[in-house]
Amino acid sequence: MSDDTPKPEEILSRSHTPPPTGWLDTPINIRPGMYCYASNPKSVEYVGLPYPRQWNPLEDDWQLPENWKEILFVGMRDRLERFRSFKVFMDICVRCGACADKCHFFIGTGDPKNMPVLRAELLRSVYRNDFTRFGRIFGKMAGARPMTLDVLKEWWYYLFQCTECRRCSVFCPYGIDTAEITIIGRELLNLLGLNIDWIATPVANCYRTGNHLGIQPHAYKDMIDFFCEDIEEITGVLPTPSLNRKGAEILFITPSGDVFADPGTYTAMGYLILFHFLEQKYGLDITWSTYASEGGNFGFFTSHETMKRLNAKMYAEAKRLGAKWILGGECGHMWRVIHQYMDTMNGPADFLDVPVSPITGTRFENAASTKMVHITEFLADLLYHDKLDLDTSRNDHLKVTFHDSCNPSRGMGLLDEPRYVIQSVCKNFYEMPSNTIREQTFCCGSGAGLNAGEDMELRLSGGLPRANAVRHVHEKHGVNMLACICAIDRAVLPALMEYWVPEVDVTGICEMVGNALNLPGQKKRTTDLRSEDLPGMEDEEDADE
Amino acid sequence: MNRNYMFSLIAVLLLFLIAYVGVAAVGLEVLFGVILPYLAVVIFIAGFIYRVLGWARSPVPYRIPTTCGQQKSLPIFKQASIDNPSTKGNVVLRMILEIVLFRSLFRNTKMKVKEGGRLFYGFELWLWLFALAFHYAFATVLVRHLRFFTEPTPQWLQLIEDADTFMQIGLPVLSLSSVVLLAAVTLLFLRRVLLPQIRYISLAADYFPLVLIFGIAFTGILMRYFTKIDVVGAKELAHGLVSFHPTVPEGIGAIFYVHLFFVSILLAYFPFSKLMHLGGIFMSPTRNLTTNSREVRHENPWNYPVKVHTYEEYEDEFREKMVEVGLPVVKELPPEPEEPEADETSAEEKE
Numbered sequence: 001m002s003d004d005t006p007k008p009e010e011i012l013s014r015s016h017t018p019p020p021t022g023w024l025d026t027p028i029n030i031r032p033g034m035y036c037y038a039s040n041p042k043s044v045e046y047v048g049l050p051y052p053r054q055w056n057p058l059e060d061d062w063q064l065p066e067n068w069k070e071i072l073f074v075g076m077r078d079r080l081e082r083f084r085s086f087k088v089f090m091d092i093c094v095r096c097g098a099c100a101d102k103c104h105f106f107i108g109t110g111d112p113k114n115m116p117v118l119r120a121e122l123l124r125s126v127y128r129n130d131f132t133r134f135g136r137i138f139g140k141m142a143g144a145r146p147m148t149l150d151v152l153k154e155w156w157y158y159l160f161q162c163t164e165c166r167r168c169s170v171f172c173p174y175g176i177d178t179a180e181i182t183i184i185g186r187e188l189l190n191l192l193g194l195n196i197d198w199i200a201t202p203v204a205n206c207y208r209t210g211n212h213l214g215i216q217p218h219a220y221k222d223m224i225d226f227f228c229e230d231i232e233e234i235t236g237v238l239p240t241p242s243l244n245r246k247g248a249e250i251l252f253i254t255p256s257g258d259v260f261a262d263p264g265t266y267t268a269m270g271y272l273i274l275f276h277f278l279e280q281k282y283g284l285d286i287t288w289s290t291y292a293s294e295g296g297n298f299g300f301f302t303s304h305e306t307m308k309r310l311n312a313k314m315y316a317e318a319k320r321l322g323a324k325w326i327l328g329g330e331c332g333h334m335w336r337v338i339h340q341y342m343d344t345m346n347g348p349a350d351f352l353d354v355p356v357s358p359i360t361g362t363r364f365e366n367a368a369s370t371k372m373v374h375i376t377e378f379l380a381d382l383l384y385h386d387k388l389d390l391d392t393s394r395n396d397h398l399k400v401t402f403h404d405s406c407n408p409s410r411g412m413g414l415l416d417e418p419r420y421v422i423q424s425v426c427k428n429f430y431e432m433p434s435n436t437i438r439e440q441t442f443c444c445g446s447g448a449g450l451n452a453g454e455d456m457e458l459r460l461s462g463g464l465p466r467a468n469a470v471r472h473v474h475e476k477h478g479v480n481m482l483a484c485i486c487a488i489d490r491a492v493l494p495a496l497m498e499y500w501v502p503e504v505d506v507t508g509i510c511e512m513v514g515n516a517l518n519l520p521g522q523k524k525r526t527t528d529l530r531s532e533d534l535p536g537m538e539d540e541e542d543a544d545e
Numbered sequence: 546m547n548r549n550y551m552f553s554l555i556a557v558l559l560l561f562l563i564a565y566v567g568v569a570a571v572g573l574e575v576l577f578g579v580i581l582p583y584l585a586v587v588i589f590i591a592g593f594i595y596r597v598l599g600w601a602r603s604p605v606p607y608r609i610p611t612t613c614g615q616q617k618s619l620p621i622f623k624q625a626s627i628d629n630p631s632t633k634g635n636v637v638l639r640m641i642l643e644i645v646l647f648r649s650l651f652r653n654t655k656m657k658v659k660e661g662g663r664l665f666y667g668f669e670l671w672l673w674l675f676a677l678a679f680h681y682a683f684a685t686v687l688v689r690h691l692r693f694f695t696e697p698t699p700q701w702l703q704l705i706e707d708a709d710t711f712m713q714i715g716l717p718v719l720s721l722s723s724v725v726l727l728a729a730v731t732l733l734f735l736r737r738v739l740l741p742q743i744r745y746i747s748l749a750a751d752y753f754p755l756v757l758i759f760g761i762a763f764t765g766i767l768m769r770y771f772t773k774i775d776v777v778g779a780k781e782l783a784h785g786l787v788s789f790h791p792t793v794p795e796g797i798g799a800i801f802y803v804h805l806f807f808v809s810i811l812l813a814y815f816p817f818s819k820l821m822h823l824g825g826i827f828m829s830p831t832r833n834l835t836t837n838s839r840e841v842r843h844e845n846p847w848n849y850p851v852k853v854h855t856y857e858e859y860e861d862e863f864r865e866k867m868v869e870v871g872l873p874v875v876k877e878l879p880p881e882p883e884e885p886e887a888d889e890t891s892a893e894e895k896e
Binding site: 008009012016017018022023048080081082083084085086087088089091092093094095096097098100101102107112115117118121132133134138141142143166169170171172173174175176177180207208209210216217218221222243244245246290291304305308309312313316317320338339340341343344345347348362364365366367368369370372377380381384409410411412413414415416417420433435436438439440464465468469472 | 549552596599600601602603604605606607608609611612613614615616617618619621622623625628629631643647649650652653654655656658662663664666672676740741742743744745746747748749750751817818819821822825826828829830831832836837838839840841842843844845847848851852853854855856859860862863866867869870871872873
């Protein structure tokens, strides 16, 4: 964290009273700490997106193509014709203001343009001017204004201050979804090559190497091997996972963040332990893939087409390997894409079977068409049928709360499955206040591609409501572990916790499962998957000696 | 002073004067009593249909409902069948609750920063209450007006009227709906004027309908209880309008024409404004779709093929490295790996 990052008190004392000038007349101020760097032209070029160039948001000249206004106009018209959501949401907002203080970015920054209603109005004002007679006649009185360079910059600044979390859409009486507006708004900006690099480069990486981090196949295998060695050190058992194996019954896909950075890596170790246990005990037949080594999809933050291009790998790889169905790891927006887009975009997956757990025989009817099951659905079923050999005391030192990730909550409804798994492997579980969890969960503040380093002030501000609720259960119940089912969460929540509630650490759910799960033939386990001593367990060993 | 609400107040005042002077001084009863109402109704119906068809013309490419509760997955988890509906029946229920009870707005909370930097989210039901009161009062008033178009008054209408006037205050008996409508529209207006955040997001187009509806309710109450217009004449005119034999009886009173003019303006304004949320709520893809998108495939009518990076291209680029670490490959390495070397350098430069 740089020295410019404001102190927690500064963020907390921000006023939510809007400035005296109206929003149509308040110029934007693109402020370091609140925006992400512009896309690297090489990345934009690699995936063949338009207008790759070097540009800098802080400079006056954004090196736009000469006919940029026309490109935007045509792009907007095209999307109004293709997306009913966009058209309806442009027309029916009554500006009741119910969404205003539902946005974590508005709560954290106090900037009125972070009220979902105004974020959308930034686009609506241009829509009214360009596409409605009413707006053309009444102009500013009807909230209409022509597109200018300043308006474009405002779009860019605020559309990359939205994490597409959909919390506002829960409260909107018409279900207006700012995520949808941001998604389409970003798609329009991408027509002019105006992406941020934290999205553009992962997209290019994912396209080429199969994952956002650009891990090449041999390196991916090395990392998995490395985890297996760690697991052997901790448990005495060496898992033997397979990669790119044809004929496996199940293809497993998880975000690459889990094989790359702590604490996601411990979640990856959790998967390996789980699969090894199930293989030894029940003959689970599962493979990982290096080609489809990314569950997440930063294409989703670029355009619908880019999302589809990256997502295509999942079905293609399942088909190539001859798998029967796909199991998906812990990830947030990955699951929105799988649940609400994948089958429509890249299906029908008629070459796959309706997922059936080979261990319990449970048919996952809810995934009958998409043929992809969430790891916590799979786990909850195993736990319910008592198929796992657990020693939950290895999680006794944890006091856990659960952060619902935005997309699985509001774009899927995966709420009870992770809770069931957590409570099956750990006895100390405490919920955060009800207005901050489940469908009302607050975003980590760094989703939708905003998890860069240069926008740390934005992330810490946007993460305030989440951190505040964690602090509440930390103070009330002594919670020391924040569980989540999202790789971006695992990457960004540690920084957020360090800033707001330093006593709380972050974990994936499968890490806790891995800690509790007994492997056949294991040695006495004295550390957790982080190779940290388990309180009480080491003493016993010492006494034995 | 805020330009947006001043603009709306002045606009409605002007409309009042136009109609009042037009009838009282110029004698344009036919214009305000027949021509404009007909025109307004035509604009309303045609405009409304045009807008709804406009929305309907755009397809729903993806199934994007906002899920506000537990999904349908394993039998051990109780599905929130209305907030995360997997059947069409439950979608209908969700929509009914949304449209009839403003269910989403009922969730409304208000954020407060408390001592020691604690954020607190309390229930905030005022907006929900005002909105509900406003819409129901308006609906009741509308239904009550059917009396002017029917002869004899149907029994169900009489029942509604009896309920609306159960308090038996004044003569003619004060109807609850008029009072509630006037109060709710005033509160909704004041909310926009007084709360800084709401004032900030409000456009003239937000104040105008409120002021106009206030004007409608106000002139309505005025002529029912105070200026006492010729009710028989008004009913005759209304009857003439719906039976397409318009007549303009003498001496109904200018205030009646102002009332009718306001209503005409509202009807004509409706399709071009945010008031179209009345039609739009039925079309909102985050509410009106089932959430079983993994169980049943949703078709996108404009789905088109895209350029993808195939496994073959991927293996071609990384084959040597894959073979080196023992990853299975589809094509074996060529006997003399000269070319891949060159490929590799260019590939690494891209990173």
